[in-house]
Amino acid sequence: MSNPKDFIYFSKISELADWRPEDTEIQASKVSNTPLLDRWLPPPPPDLPRPELIVSVRPSEDIETQASKLPSTQQPLPLPLLPPPPLPPPPPPIHLPAVGIPNILSCHDYKGGYHLDESAQGQFPAPPSPIYTAAHLHLIDTFVYFSHHLVSIPPSPWINTLHRNGVRVLGTFITEGSAGSTALSRLLDKGSAGEYMFATQLALIAETYGFDGWLINIEASFPRKNLVPGELEAFLKELRSTVRELVPGGLVIWYDALTVHNQVDWQNGLTQLNAPFFQATDGLFTNYWWQKQKLEDTRTMASAMNRVPDIYTGIDCFGRGSLGGGGFGVWEALSLIREAGTSVALFAPGWTYEHFGGKDFESIDRKFWVGDGSDVGSNPVKPVSYFVSEKACGGPEFFFTNFNRAFGKGWWVNGVVCFTPRSRFPTPCRTDIGCLHNRKP
């Protein structure tokens, strides 16, 4: 059981409202100290124009039919009738040569989140049980710390390790059920300068604790009186611009749940019902119940917006309706995603630990991410690495590793063991341990 003081998360919107940056004066260990390492990127291809496509929602006959069946309290909000966008040029054929999936987002939904082994000071000593760690960070671009609290702030040890490896870290804002609707009743509140107060709060939290933005997952409807058309998009745009202002390279990603009709209706891709939210943010994390045609439709629409890599096509590593059934079957979904050219969001890759109770974690995790050492070409079950663009380790001017894996039987300093499992403080080893700079101040 985690001690609440080990972590920072909010369950109520009032807690988010009351948070102040000064709180960190008594929470220094909860703040990341490690800047995001700049990964070297190969020179980009010639710049393509990125038109600002206006996506309007013109309720189709089908949508109108569905909507007319709803009780009056759930009727779609009146939508602005914008001029229809110009017809986009036909997209290139979907069967492109197999290049790597551009970006991987890893959504860390691990046993509900906030475990003692993730606490700011770690565990010295630790209980003798297997530990879940994310070992294959050279494949990951963005890591989302996910839990079912309203606001999940990533624990500082995760931020430090991920930043050291050049991986962006996002917190999660999620609303679910009736409690979620209560939170949403205040989400669009404005401050004295007309700013969205909670957009400012969320951006300040990311800056203060040292992470890189937010996954926004609205899985509840706004109380009708609290939402006017276009206002959620305005909130998201303001959140994105404030995050970018405070956190260089920061991101806001929208999860595919709420539609412009103020209904939780997972689209499993990009449609006109969630496109305005995608347009207001840096990316769309789609739900997992897509099939090939839906993915092709998503690609067509994202291509018209010139934003195919900003689509993070979701795969649930536990299956639950995901193409290929999750687990070692994720290759089936990855294969189609690679053809489509979108990015991918792997939800709960801790499957490699949880599904097997931690048994043989290292070899199972390796098989899932990079293969088991057998010839990947002839093996029909392919690892994640087969489909993605591997990133260079370290930065363009600096590389350092001590090969640490976040846990151990002992702690060595310059080759001398200083902490072992035999007892808490077993081994006097200080003084002239070989400090490279043993100078007087």
Add this chain to the structure above:
Amino acid sequence: MNTSWVHIGAQSLLPSKYSQNTDKLKWSFTDEIAYFGGTSLNISIEGGSVAGGVDFCPLYSTAITANGSSIQVAYLLPERSPTEILEGEVVGVYYTSGVAQTKTRLPLPQGPRGGWKTAKFPPIAAGPNERIEELGIYYEHPAIPTSSGFKVLALGNLHISPIPTVPERPSRITEVVSPLDKGDSSTKLSWRVYKRDFSPVMRKLRSVHGCFSGKTGDFASFLVWRGEELVGVSYCLEYDVPAGVAVGDWRVDGVTWGGAIVKGGGGK
């Protein structure tokens, strides 16, 4: 798994290249010995009849500027009986760079086995746009007749940069103070760090992403000591001493982003 400590924030850059089943030279983690922290990397040669030649064990894909970069390694040559030492064997670091992707080999100094050594190679001379793209270990050996494999090398750390990343005059760490009895029988330790060296080299070093922190300056982490006993690791300028741990003679050492240890002040 028999762990004695866990700290998610202590994870370093782990190898991105994985051995294939057909490779003769393979890497694996070991928690039986380390240079710093809890893990080092074992490089082993497969058993069986291995023909003489050079075997390579790729470890990382990188994109480090080659020109001017120095490679530093902490390594250990495992003890073997004299009869098991192969005549003419050489173990070292290799890297590939440039259009030709040739492998440049840097042999590690031999010498007594069984203890940690450090080696620093001279800066690489290369074209301005050349990058080190692959980094690993090689093992040059005569025919190996043994049926069982053996360890060739343990790697403790690996450090590459065109900038000297061990500060000439590192920041000063103040004495540790523990003024707060938090009312729950626990104690909070705190300290400060002060930059001292503002030379062009240090300015350049501090401008490299990953080599300086707005929170902890020239240090990536701190080792927290009670007398001569290591208590834990901190990634900020304070440490909450768990309830029940006796009051002690506290001190911290700083660990730079390049892995060097800087002795800190004692407590008061």
